[in-house]
Amino acid sequence: MATPDFIREIRATAGHQLLLLPGVTAVVFDDQGRVLLNQRSDTGRWSVIGGIAEPGEEPAATAEREVYEETAVRCVAERVVLTQALKPVRYANGDHCQYLDLTFRCRATGGEARVNDDESLEVGWFPVDTLPPLSEFSLFRIKQSLTDGPTWFAPTAGA
Template sequence: MATPEFITTLRASAGQQLLWLPGVSAVVFNEQGEVLLGRRADTGNWAVLAGMPEPGEQPAEAAVREVLEETGVHCVVERVVSVDAQPAIVYPNGDRCQFMDITLRCRAVGGEARVNDDESLEVGWFPPTALPELSTRSLDRIARAQGEEPTWFAAP
């Protein structure tokens, strides 16, 4: 998985200490109500599409960019689904980070789903009733994106 240049620069001075970072997740639906998923190259697991905004980039802009870069699918953002702090992650090289994730519901408007970069092993459309094995986090994001409830966040 490609590390953004701004993170590489930060790591040069911060070392492996915990970095608090922004993240976006995109739950993308097509006209048939199927959800777009990617099988991650770093873990081999299926997941909703996600990434980091570049400095100064708006979350919706980052989600649209990440979906296109990873899958070749063009999408538009419809609404904010959830905002929550994710558990800290320790990467195999020892780098530690924690993401504040903004999950966005998106609608596909063009393109063909395909592996479009080195971050995914496979991509595909799945009916919500026939999803591959997913983490609880991905399942929660999809369930919330299907509904019309207000934006979810953890209560204080």
């Protein structure tokens, strides 16, 4: 995954210190109720689609852009299903990041699912009852996207 130019510019002065970055996840369903997944080129694992918001970009637009960039599928973000501050990560180059993830349930509106950039090895539609092996991260987001409940978030310590 290429580091966005705006992050490279920040790193030029901030060094490797912890950056809080806006991340977006898109759980995309088609008219048949299948979910769109990609096999990530960095890990080789199947996953829901996601990425980092660019400066000034609305999170829903980020979700829609990332889906198209990675899978050639057009979609519309319908609602926020989850917000979560993820655990900080340290990359091999020393960069330290923490992502604030906003997960959107999205509806496919067009395009043919295919690998559309270097972030995916494969892409495809999967019935929710026959998913490939997925991380808890992806499974939880799919589960939340299938509910009509309120947006999920971690309760505060005093709650």
